[in-house]
Amino acid sequence: MLFDKNILQKIDEELKTYVDIDNNKLYNASKHLLFAGGKRIRPYLTVVTYMLKKDDIEEVLPAAAAVELIHNYTLIHDDIMDNDDERRGKPTVHVVFGEPMAILAGDLLYAKAFEAVSRIKDNKKAHEVLKILSKACVEVCEGQAMDMEFENYYPTMEEYLEMIRKKTGALLEASIEIGAVMAECNEEEREALKEYAKRIGLTFQIQDDVLDLIGDQKKLGKPVGSDIREGKKTIIVIHALKTLDEEKKKRLLEILGNKDIGDEEIKEAIEILKPSIEYAKELMKQKTEEAKNYLKIFDKNRRKVLENLADFIISRVY
């Protein structure tokens, strides 16, 4: 078992304390997604990073809850912005509660995240965590704005990488950095963990994009190739557009973002994208190895969980 059930349970118990109000529309809307079966990867990363050096899990739980609460606020707002009706196979918050209440539910979780930070007992740690988390929140917004702009043009690989580093990477990196702060890591350790975090943040996003193309529909909770139909600019697509011959490139562009296409064209596009999927897989392997190498300065037994997590991220099926 990669994820320790005991830790996951503690994270969930901590999260519940922030939204423990019943029969209230706002709180119901705020809980809808928060307890809909998310993987809890971010708070888990915070806790296991902390456990590289320390064992008093209770101390780190508010910090872990904070990153998960931020993650959930961004999902609720993103679903409104992107007009998505489903997530994890369930109707999104704005579909169930209406857009105004969904905006507000996101805003409430945002506030609760910083309330969580304020529950950290040590003044200095709370202050450090606040710096890291607020900076990450800024970057997440900037990344989302870039992503929205990409609807109007094909970004370069550099622009794309900046976008996902901000939109997805920033909060994953923050989750780890916050664990490091709570564990009182020294400068060298924090730097190593940052490099680890950058790489798994990247592989996390790439694996999402790969799974959309070659994953299992049932496990993903959405149809394979959704990104193709939506014309989403992923690292795979951008690599393909850079490397394909003119004919294949032209055909790919005809299919991408075309709402009228059927399963046949989706299959055709995936076929065209195959070399770029391979490129993405290779890149992930390389980044995962690099990530694990940065952990070498930590205790052999204690670092095991983070090593396994790096492997898990690129082997996961949903």
Added chain:
Amino acid sequence: MLFDKNILQKIDEELKTYVDIDNNKLYNASKHLLFAGGKRIRPYLTVVTYMLKKDDIEEVLPAAAAVELIHNYTLIHDDIMDNDDERRGKPTVHVVFGEPMAILAGDLLYAKAFEAVSRIKDNKKAHEVLKILSKACVEVCEGQAMDMEFENYYPTMEEYLEMIRKKTGALLEASIEIGAVMAECNEEEREALKEYAKRIGLTFQIQDDVLDLIGDQKKLGKPVGSDIREGKKTIIVIHALKTLDEEKKKRLLEILGNKDIGDEEIKEAIEILKPSIEYAKELMKQKTEEAKNYLKIFDKNRRKVLENLADFIISRVY
């Protein structure tokens, strides 16, 4: 001059440092309202509360910026939720930049507010401010949710007072409490300032509602009686429904929230509401006196500004 220009300028300069990025749609959307001529009452309260005991304004500016950034995020999101097209005589953010970008602009200012808190140098003060501000943010959301629910029924006076204490009062109170923390006020001083804050928070909201009925259209930037047309439940309306005879009450309910009514009916409603407007004015006078009494424990010269502000709030014309 009630508001010290020098302080206002310092607040604006501080605010600019958080959104100092040009040619970027997200940042343009975030700046649209932030520099559209707001009164800066909240950050001003933070600064002048601080100055009850201390003079190093630079120390308190990040905290002051934080409350103004939160205020602006709530306005942007509220305008989306309430579907309002204009604020301060200018088109709202979502009208100019579209709803997705407006949601995101609010989210960015939210993050910047906590970045501002993280810029407070002293660990302990930063931690205290974080506690106060995150709690206020939770209450603002709860208040807004209550206000949205009020669209479906007439709340009792108690429910109404709880709603405005949260929606409007919480952040005004936080602005003052944060000033007190930054000024290292003792427990007694903090309690007195809290009582002061509660009262001016209430009078601030009531004066808004009074101005809507008997204010100057040009100075307000919106037509007189908008609240009547929208059927807004204000303290004046709730008092009227509690005290009017059946005939007048019936007539008032016919007019309230009726989109087809003209200026004649607005005038008629205001006439019916006159005794309740008087009630509201009396209540404000009483609360303002109480508020000023709580300041008596502070230095006579230093407390002058807060005394004048309490008077200003109920005498302001916009």
